Amino acid sequence: MGAFFSDYKTDGFYDEMFSAPGVPRPHYVKLMERFQAMGPEDFERKRSLAASTFLNQGITFTVYSDNQGTERIFPFDLIPRIIPRHEWEHVERGLIQRITALNLFLHDIYHDQRIIKEKVIPEEVVRTAAHFRPEFMGFNVPKDIYVHICGSDLIRDNDGNYLVLEDNGRCPSGVSYLLENRQVMKRVFPQLFGRYRVRPVESYSHELVNLLRYVAPGGNSDPTVVLLTPGIYNSAYFEHSFLARSMGVEIVVGQDLMVKDDFVYMKTTRGLKRVDVIYRRIDDDFLDPLVFRKDSMLGVPGLVNAYRKGNVNLANAIGTGVADDKVTYYFVPKMIKFYLGEEPILPNVPTYLSMFEEDRKYMLDHIHELVIKSANESGGYGMLIGPHATKEDHEKFRKAILENPRNYVGQPVVNLSRAPAYCDGAIEGRHIDLRPYILYGEKITIVPGGLTRVALKKGSLVVNSSQGGGSKETWVLDDED
Amino acid sequence: MLSRVAESLYWLGRYIERAENNSRILDVNLQLTLDMDHGDHDERRDWQPILATLEDQTLFNKHYPVITADGVCEFVTFAKENPHSIISAVARARENARTVREYISSEMWERINSLYLWLNSVAARQLFAASAIDFYRQVVDYSHQFHGTTDATLTHGEGWNFLQFGKFLERTDSVSRILDLKYHILLPSGEKVGGNVDALQWIAVLKSCSAFEAYRKLHTGNVTPASVAEFIILHDSFPRSIRFCVSGLVQALHALSGCDLAHFSNEAERLAGRLCMDLNYVTINDIFQTGMHQYLDRIQLRLIEISSAMYKDYCEWLEPDEAAATQEQRQ
Numbered sequence: 001m002g003a004f005f006s007d008y009k010t011d012g013f014y015d016e017m018f019s020a021p022g023v024p025r026p027h028y029v030k031l032m033e034r035f036q037a038m039g040p041e042d043f044e045r046k047r048s049l050a051a052s053t054f055l056n057q058g059i060t061f062t063v064y065s066d067n068q069g070t071e072r073i074f075p076f077d078l079i080p081r082i083i084p085r086h087e088w089e090h091v092e093r094g095l096i097q098r099i100t101a102l103n104l105f106l107h108d109i110y111h112d113q114r115i116i117k118e119k120v121i122p123e124e125v126v127r128t129a130a131h132f133r134p135e136f137m138g139f140n141v142p143k144d145i146y147v148h149i150c151g152s153d154l155i156r157d158n159d160g161n162y163l164v165l166e167d168n169g170r171c172p173s174g175v176s177y178l179l180e181n182r183q184v185m186k187r188v189f190p191q192l193f194g195r196y197r198v199r200p201v202e203s204y205s206h207e208l209v210n211l212l213r214y215v216a217p218g219g220n221s222d223p224t225v226v227l228l229t230p231g232i233y234n235s236a237y238f239e240h241s242f243l244a245r246s247m248g249v250e251i252v253v254g255q256d257l258m259v260k261d262d263f264v265y266m267k268t269t270r271g272l273k274r275v276d277v278i279y280r281r282i283d284d285d286f287l288d289p290l291v292f293r294k295d296s297m298l299g300v301p302g303l304v305n306a307y308r309k310g311n312v313n314l315a316n317a318i319g320t321g322v323a324d325d326k327v328t329y330y331f332v333p334k335m336i337k338f339y340l341g342e343e344p345i346l347p348n349v350p351t352y353l354s355m356f357e358e359d360r361k362y363m364l365d366h367i368h369e370l371v372i373k374s375a376n377e378s379g380g381y382g383m384l385i386g387p388h389a390t391k392e393d394h395e396k397f398r399k400a401i402l403e404n405p406r407n408y409v410g411q412p413v414v415n416l417s418r419a420p421a422y423c424d425g426a427i428e429g430r431h432i433d434l435r436p437y438i439l440y441g442e443k444i445t446i447v448p449g450g451l452t453r454v455a456l457k458k459g460s461l462v463v464n465s466s467q468g469g470g471s472k473e474t475w476v477l478d479d480e481d
Numbered sequence: 482m483l484s485r486v487a488e489s490l491y492w493l494g495r496y497i498e499r500a501e502n503n504s505r506i507l508d509v510n511l512q513l514t515l516d517m518d519h520g521d522h523d524e525r526r527d528w529q530p531i532l533a534t535l536e537d538q539t540l541f542n543k544h545y546p547v548i549t550a551d552g553v554c555e556f557v558t559f560a561k562e563n564p565h566s567i568i569s570a571v572a573r574a575r576e577n578a579r580t581v582r583e584y585i586s587s588e589m590w591e592r593i594n595s596l597y598l599w600l601n602s603v604a605a606r607q608l609f610a611a612s613a614i615d616f617y618r619q620v621v622d623y624s625h626q627f628h629g630t631t632d633a634t635l636t637h638g639e640g641w642n643f644l645q646f647g648k649f650l651e652r653t654d655s656v657s658r659i660l661d662l663k664y665h666i667l668l669p670s671g672e673k674v675g676g677n678v679d680a681l682q683w684i685a686v687l688k689s690c691s692a693f694e695a696y697r698k699l700h701t702g703n704v705t706p707a708s709v710a711e712f713i714i715l716h717d718s719f720p721r722s723i724r725f726c727v728s729g730l731v732q733a734l735h736a737l738s739g740c741d742l743a744h745f746s747n748e749a750e751r752l753a754g755r756l757c758m759d760l761n762y763v764t765i766n767d768i769f770q771t772g773m774h775q776y777l778d779r780i781q782l783r784l785i786e787i788s789s790a791m792y793k794d795y796c797e798w799l800e801p802d803e804a805a806a807t808q809e810q811r812q
Contacts, residue, residue, distance in 0.1 A: 055598070056591050056594060056595055057591065057594075231580075232579045232580050237579070238582075241579075241583045242583075245582070245583035250483060251583050252483065253485070256483050256484075256485050266483060267483065267485075268482055268484060269482050269483075269484055269487045269737075269796070
């Protein structure tokens, strides 16, 4: 490896670090100097220090490629992604606007359905959404908050504009990596860290527990909060445990809880203890075998009834999945106008809906140049990247679209911005996205930055950890550079 | 504390201790077989006692055609199909630690996790091949580090007491098995009880409990069976003696309930207190008259009773009988 960044190419993509080959953007200058002053051995040492820290602390996720489920560390790239202050302020405003509109939308569709009556969203979209829960029509959630914790994925196009790729309004994960990445980075690059004024992220857990306490039913001033996990074999168990620990709340599995007279209790060595708020990291379907999936061993029988009676609150609320359906996504800019009377600050990626005849025709004709996604899958599954796919795959998706037009959306391939990443002994540009974490409680707070995911495979646009993605530290600066 | 967390901490304490004690047992037997050059290398005779002590004979036979030193060491150390092997015990300890990750300190987790990663690494295999004795010492070191870290970083509250209870219960059981190992080891033909080989074997038993040096401070003369057994069963302050461990588990139980030591507030405390009293007042002659093997066997059974009583008292969560409650109100 020569001097750092000496033969780095931007290949015509929007690059986070370089405005042109060899010309770093102002907020990356100090970082570039630090890396160039470092020898390859020094860099290697830092890399292995970071990797062993993750492994020793058990910061791993589980891959279900075989029956065993092997533990892997989420690859961490040492070169941070830096966001200058003015950029972040723009993103922050956009996200606050978006989560406000999403919550108003959820309240509306579970009550008056004004947005349907006024024909902004077709009735069919809501009715057929896989995660719409008509049994909760008319139900009032505490403080009218549905999505308490939201992770909206952002990407940047060729001109560096931030666009929203999707919203995650059920159980967005990954925030623990963001928090642990920061700890590791401080250990590995103390001086570099000191040279920038990086906005801290450490208050996330504190903000989260405050939010959970705020939404306790009946205005209880000293509520008991627990985190409900599917258990240690879940791929995000590390995160569940990390969050419970840093919030100082109990982490429970379904069998630790029981419902008696429509109140929820946990089973302790000293008897039963009342539970007021459950931060559940289990999907709706598994919450309560009496109401949803009968075969669920993860949930708590009677929980939904206790929730309906207002004796316990759940974060996020039941039925929020209708808001992060990829078809609903298409309508979010319209929601923003409808509920807030504002123009969306963060635009969507242009999207076609195969349920509309004209769009469908376009999607079928241009499938080789579009990204096709099914409405309710995530993690990079159920998706076709037209230009990279084979003719057979094109046919398969054409057929699927025709069979179930409600279930597909199409988007032009957006060339995600790139940032330098260390891959196989060289530093090369790799595509990245950004998942910020938005907390909606007494006020809306967003942890500065978020989790930057990077597609470590050369040329790949898929950043998910299950598909060869890694992460980077994200620094939001308190000043411009 | 969640009953499930209490249970996991209890098992965490047990499994770490089990890994340590299996290492000690194998270490001592390796040393013994090295010390005693019988010339005939009867591996079956040398290693069968290990399987008898650990009560793993049946499972072993399923997987190995004959008893060899390598086979037994492999089976008790690395065999994943053996639920009591060192590697299985550590994997289970880690699994329990993972379920209570938010309860234990990060330092404790890192100790267990690095033991687990090391046992599954090539480095561990290489050390095992180069010097099995060093390998077992390393496992024991890890366990000591875990206990030290636990004492220094975990609040000495409810969870800590469940861990202590598990640790002392398992240690009592293991020490009784190590001592019992001597019962299963046959003296080579021509050797007399009280002879050189017999003394060597008793010294090995002491060493496997890290008790040789402490024992020597008390007894400078000949190593006799009675003095060794007395030391290991009845010493009041040596941390691996049976009496000490039982008194440790009694204290853990009373710390959990808050009941003073002169009384009991639940079944586990009653059973443990009774065992403790027996050990306080029995003499080594009484034990030899009963037969040491029988005496130790009885202790192992009483430990099972204590652990299931503890489980009932704290972990087997029963719904209050609502019907009975309503009836009481009617009366």
